[in-house]
Amino acid sequence: PLLALPLQLSLRSLCLHRSFVPTGRLCSSTAAEKGEDSFLKWFLLLIPATTFGLGTWQVKRRQWKIELINELSRLTTAEPIPLPLDPNELKSLEYRRVRVRGRYDHSQELYVLPRSPVDPEKEAREAGSLSSSGETGANVITPFHCTDLGITILVNRGYVPRQKMRPESRMKGQAESEVEVVGVVRLTETRKPFVPNNDVERNRWHYRDLEAMSRVTGAEPIFIDADFGSTIPGGPIGGQTRVTLRNEHMQYIMTWYGLCAATSYMWFAKFIKKIKV
Known part of the structure; x- marks a missing residue:
């Protein structure tokens, strides 16, 4: 009996040791799962945070675009100034209205095509849409000798349909006399x-x-793009400057903020209220 006692104690100790092993493993597994849940919880929070940031960025972009559109509208409706000859000054005057006087050289017309006619009111209504009037033609670019400045510049006289591209088809509008042109610097x-x-x-x-x-x-x-008021009857139709910029930022704002709201609710329901989603 005395010799059997140590063996009994050893067997009991081994059994006790074995009984504690599963519990230790269970604790380690539970801790690992909690760590993974905590990481996933904060990682998924990046989604609503990112979409909120993108929505806020689009708000700022929209404000910038509105200010730019207003500035372009102001430039294209301002009182025209004499055309400056300094190239550096001209670079800072795009979309500014200028006034020149001289004669067209119709023998060297250039044709930019295909082009559709610009309707300023329609452009404002359909800003950002990819619509077309269905009618196509060309813009007629004509050298213009400025008699007061002594130089020849290029003037976009305006739009003509395809059947009117040939100069002989619109002879009435091919003015030979000196004219005054108001246009937009491009x-x-x-x-x-x-x-x-x-x-x-x-x-x-x-x-x-x-x-x-x-x-x-x-x-x-x-x-320069000649304005509508500089149109010569029977010739190209002036006022072909497109100054309307696409402004779709409100759609982007709604999209990003909508995603932010949806993903925020899902995160709250999953990790705070513990609702299965």
């Missing part, structure tokens, strides 16, 4: 993706490249 353009290259040989232009246009016509790289 700068050169960079070709946008998917816009074809200008075809100088065939006189088919797709974007406003002032350097190339100046080389072809011998004019200075100064370009």
Whole structure:
């Protein structure tokens, strides 16, 4: 019996040790799960926080866009000023109305196409939409010798439908006398993706490249869009400056803030109220 006692104690000790192993493992597993839940809880909170930040950024972008639209509208309706000759000054005057006097050189017309006619009221109503009138034609760019300045510039006289592109089809509007033109200063353009290259040989232009246009016509790289009031009866229709910018920021604001509200509720229900979602 005395020799059996240590063996009994050893067996009892082993049994007690084995009985505690599952409990330890259970505690470790529970702690790991709690750690994972805590990480997931705070990680998922990034979703409503991020969408809220994006919505707030769009609010600021919308305010900036509204101010820019108002500034462009102010420039295009301001009293016209004499055309400055300083290139550096001109670079800061895009969309500014200027006044020039001189004669057109109709023998060197350039055609920017395809173009649809601009209706300022329609442009304002449909800002941000990808709509089209269905009618296409070209804008007629004509060298204009400024008699008071002694230089030749480029003037976008305005829109003509395709059947009126040939000068002989609109001879009534090909004024030879000295005229006064009020227009909006425009700068050169960079070709946008998917816009074809200008075809100088065939006189088919797709974007406003002032350097190339100046080389072809011998004019200075100064370009203005004639306003509607400068339209000569029977000629191209002026006022073809598109100054309406797309302003879809309110849609983005509603989208981002809506996602923020939805994901915030789901996070609250899952991790605070412990509702299964």
